Amino acid sequence: MLKRLILCSLSLGLIFSFAGCTQKSNSNRQAIHIGNGGEPKDLDPHITTGVPEHHIIQNLFEPLVSKDPRTLEPVPAVATKWEVSKDGKKYVFHLRKEARWSNGDPVTAQDFVYSWTRLLKPETAAEYAYQGHYIIGGKEFNSGKLKDASKLGIKAIDEHTIEVNLVNPTPFFLSLLYHHSLYPVHKATVEKYGAKWTRPENMVSNGAFKLAKWEMNKVITLVPNPHYWDRQSVKLEEANFYPVDNLDTEEKMFRSNTLQVTNEVPLEKLPHWRGDKTGVFQNYAYLGSYFYWFNVKKAPMDNKNVRKALSLAIDRERLVTFVTKGNQMPGTMYVPPGTAGYNPIPRLPKDLSRLAEAKQLLKQAGYGEGLKKLPKIELLYNTHEGHKKIAQAIQEMWKNNLGIEVELVNQEWKVYLDSMHTGNFQVGRMGWIGDYNDPNTFLDMVMTGNGNNLANYSNPKYDAIMEQAAKERDASKRFKYFSQAEDIILDDTPLMPIYIYTRNYLKNSSVQGWFNNIEDIHPLKYVSLTF
Amino acid sequence: MGFHYILRRLAVMVPVFFLVVAMVFFMIRFAPGGPFDSERQVPPEIMKNLEAKYNLDQPLIVQFGMYLRDLAHFDLGPSFKYANRTVNEIIAESFPVSVELGLLALVWALIIGIGAGMLAALKPNSALDYFPMSFSILGICLPTFVVGPLLVLCFGVWLDWLPVAGWNTWEDRILPSLTLGFAYAAYISRLTRGGFMEVRNQDFVRTARAKGLTEGQILLKHSLKGGLLPVVSYMGPALAGIISGALVTETIFNIPGLGKYFIQSAVNRDYTMVMGTALLYFALIFVANFLVDIAYALLDPRVKYE
Numbered sequence A: 001m002l003k004r005l006i007l008c009s010l011s012l013g014l015i016f017s018f019a020g021c022t023q024k025s026n027s028n029r030q031a032i033h034i035g036n037g038g039e040p041k042d043l044d045p046h047i048t049t050g051v052p053e054h055h056i057i058q059n060l061f062e063p064l065v066s067k068d069p070r071t072l073e074p075v076p077a078v079a080t081k082w083e084v085s086k087d088g089k090k091y092v093f094h095l096r097k098e099a100r101w102s103n104g105d106p107v108t109a110q111d112f113v114y115s116w117t118r119l120l121k122p123e124t125a126a127e128y129a130y131q132g133h134y135i136i137g138g139k140e141f142n143s144g145k146l147k148d149a150s151k152l153g154i155k156a157i158d159e160h161t162i163e164v165n166l167v168n169p170t171p172f173f174l175s176l177l178y179h180h181s182l183y184p185v186h187k188a189t190v191e192k193y194g195a196k197w198t199r200p201e202n203m204v205s206n207g208a209f210k211l212a213k214w215e216m217n218k219v220i221t222l223v224p225n226p227h228y229w230d231r232q233s234v235k236l237e238e239a240n241f242y243p244v245d246n247l248d249t250e251e252k253m254f255r256s257n258t259l260q261v262t263n264e265v266p267l268e269k270l271p272h273w274r275g276d277k278t279g280v281f282q283n284y285a286y287l288g289s290y291f292y293w294f295n296v297k298k299a300p301m302d303n304k305n306v307r308k309a310l311s312l313a314i315d316r317e318r319l320v321t322f323v324t325k326g327n328q329m330p331g332t333m334y335v336p337p338g339t340a341g342y343n344p345i346p347r348l349p350k351d352l353s354r355l356a357e358a359k360q361l362l363k364q365a366g367y368g369e370g371l372k373k374l375p376k377i378e379l380l381y382n383t384h385e386g387h388k389k390i391a392q393a394i395q396e397m398w399k400n401n402l403g404i405e406v407e408l409v410n411q412e413w414k415v416y417l418d419s420m421h422t423g424n425f426q427v428g429r430m431g432w433i434g435d436y437n438d439p440n441t442f443l444d445m446v447m448t449g450n451g452n453n454l455a456n457y458s459n460p461k462y463d464a465i466m467e468q469a470a471k472e473r474d475a476s477k478r479f480k481y482f483s484q485a486e487d488i489i490l491d492d493t494p495l496m497p498i499y500i501y502t503r504n505y506l507k508n509s510s511v512q513g514w515f516n517n518i519e520d521i522h523p524l525k526y527v528s529l530t531f
Numbered sequence B: 001m002g003f004h005y006i007l008r009r010l011a012v013m014v015p016v017f018f019l020v021v022a023m024v025f026f027m028i029r030f031a032p033g034g035p036f037d038s039e040r041q042v043p044p045e046i047m048k049n050l051e052a053k054y055n056l057d058q059p060l061i062v063q064f065g066m067y068l069r070d071l072a073h074f075d076l077g078p079s080f081k082y083a084n085r086t087v088n089e090i091i092a093e094s095f096p097v098s099v100e101l102g103l104l105a106l107v108w109a110l111i112i113g114i115g116a117g118m119l120a121a122l123k124p125n126s127a128l129d130y131f132p133m134s135f136s137i138l139g140i141c142l143p144t145f146v147v148g149p150l151l152v153l154c155f156g157v158w159l160d161w162l163p164v165a166g167w168n169t170w171e172d173r174i175l176p177s178l179t180l181g182f183a184y185a186a187y188i189s190r191l192t193r194g195g196f197m198e199v200r201n202q203d204f205v206r207t208a209r210a211k212g213l214t215e216g217q218i219l220l221k222h223s224l225k226g227g228l229l230p231v232v233s234y235m236g237p238a239l240a241g242i243i244s245g246a247l248v249t250e251t252i253f254n255i256p257g258l259g260k261y262f263i264q265s266a267v268n269r270d271y272t273m274v275m276g277t278a279l280l281y282f283a284l285i286f287v288a289n290f291l292v293d294i295a296y297a298l299l300d301p302r303v304k305y306e
Helices: A002-023 A051-060 A109-120 A138-142 A187-198 A247-255 A267-274 A304-312 A316-324 A355-364 A385-402 A413-421 A440-446 A460-471 A475-492 B003-030 B044-053 B060-072 B087-122 B127-141 B144-158 B170-200 B203-210 B215-222 B229-244 B247-253 B259-268 B271-299
Strands: A031-035 A065-067 A074-076 A079-084 A090-095 A154-158 A161-165 A209-215 A219-224 A238-242 A281-294 A377-382 A406-411 A427-433 A495-506
Touching (some): A051 A209, A247 B144, A247 B247, A316 A385, A355 A385, A377 A385, A377 A413, A440 A475, A460 A475, B003 B060, B003 B271, B087 B127, B087 B215, B087 B271, B144 B247, B229 B271, B247 B259
Antiparallel strands (some): A065 A074
């Protein structure tokens, strides 16, 4: 009996150790394995909206102008050069003649005209169609008011020249071109397969890579596009994106060498990885701002002094140190510093140094000691452990510092969105990731009537400054306008910044050419592995 | 078991099916928020385009009619969230994975559960009883999200014997199915023990014992059928639950199964996907219970279906 038991366990051990051997591909292949958060909704650049999708799409398709991942400066991609008119409203792009689709077809000016028209077509129902609203006629065509696509401000002069006419001088237009909604798609493929054109067996793309495999909730595999004009720069033989939504699983996959790059680090493991000396832990500022909206249509948030008092009475430094713990930057400003070279001055205190002023403001509003008590405030957030911890900390700060009672209300994601969008809240959580690398993406949504202005805030002075900024071509003058705009909203306080996002993830030291930048873009064209 | 019985079961199912379709359809529509609400509010003109594309601009009752019409052709519609997939495709891809995981887990659960339960029933109130039974209490108490990561940490990270996640090779199947099977094994062991304890004192067992058979022979030959009856009736809901309710296991091991859609589709307000998963669950419960009834008729001579 004993003999049999020993034999059994021996053979079991043998099987398992054999299993261990076959598991990992540690051969010298240039194959990268990347944790990519969630399962992509689609890989159609005009349809998708999410970040995991963009991680993949930016390697499949190539825009007119791309970005250097080190500096984020525009670099030639499909276009080799371009001219901008004096008034900043007309761009002429010259396309490279050797640019090819993955089936060998040449990439032409007509491809871009077709693609941008497709983005704007009402039937496409693209959520990001508004990235095309900068083009003359874009908005009207998208809403169906303009029927004739030839009236759009985009023209193919010849096979390899495109002229784009914009409504306003849009200084960030070249940066915007990196947004996936403005990538080209292959007309014949899209028209032949309809919604199914993004399947691996159908897709034709023009980027450094092409789609080889897409197994839902399992893996998406890219291989180099043999017809890509800069094929010799592409070092990777294969790139695999895994939709791992469980952060613990992702971290274990990294530790067992199944992944070389993760998407995130679990919060409770941050202290451990931060202390790690091997250099795998990555941490840097990200183009995102976490803040609370104050609904200015709801008393007592209609009172500017109340809002400002609340914003001055939180200790942002303590919050990022003891609550969020991810090396975030205290939200003493609204626009993330470093956004396209814009560096806002910190207008809000990171600690409680202006608490006296906050109390004074509250008194001016008619509340506080000896005056009437501020009614209980409702703080709304979507059900999530991280948001809850922050809300609890702020609840306590407001109670201790101003004696204000706060009720926390958490709602399921879509219910929360509904409440926020219909103005059914007093104070509500929001996180905003920039659509493009320019302060405008954060500031224009606070303008009167903007769909994302959930505070329902309106200040003609602010709108006027933002409109001037939209017309200004000189970068330093524009930034001055943005600075003035920030002055206004951080004083009027329709929103209260809490922290500036950081990206935390793990990267194996074998991964080369993967640069950290505020936009969090890592084109795999530059990436290789060392062994 | 007559043909009539099967027909009657089916006939009862039809109105229940329609009730389920209607209830799920309207309940999810009345939940606040829609499939295209996101942190970035889309401009009204774009929202209009989206609603038109998915026929959400039609009156609700018209939409319901359209849904029923498609359903009659076994077409569950396009997914609202995964734009280039239909619900049929998503289910066709992920359901076999869930079935495989579920069946493997069930095999573990039955082997461990029945084994432990019979062992315990052999000598009640002895160490042979206490040890597996306290183990099973542990199994019932420890949730999957504790057992799973623990197994991964031991066998995947520290010992490096088995993959930590994925669903490609047969090694990938071991830890997830064990994790999922563990909780069910615990229940099954207690049910088995209970079942056998009850049979133990019945007359036919006493007769067998009087004939001089050993306890082991009695257990295997005489009380097996009767002793397993509680397990069999538990198998119906367990089968449906283990196939559809493996969300946690699927998340821990990153398995492309159906479990996550049950929750995610509702969270996303992916209307068609919600309908698809609900109807699938309905079918699963129906089929599983049906199979249990048949098994009962085979095992228990007292049960007859007319």
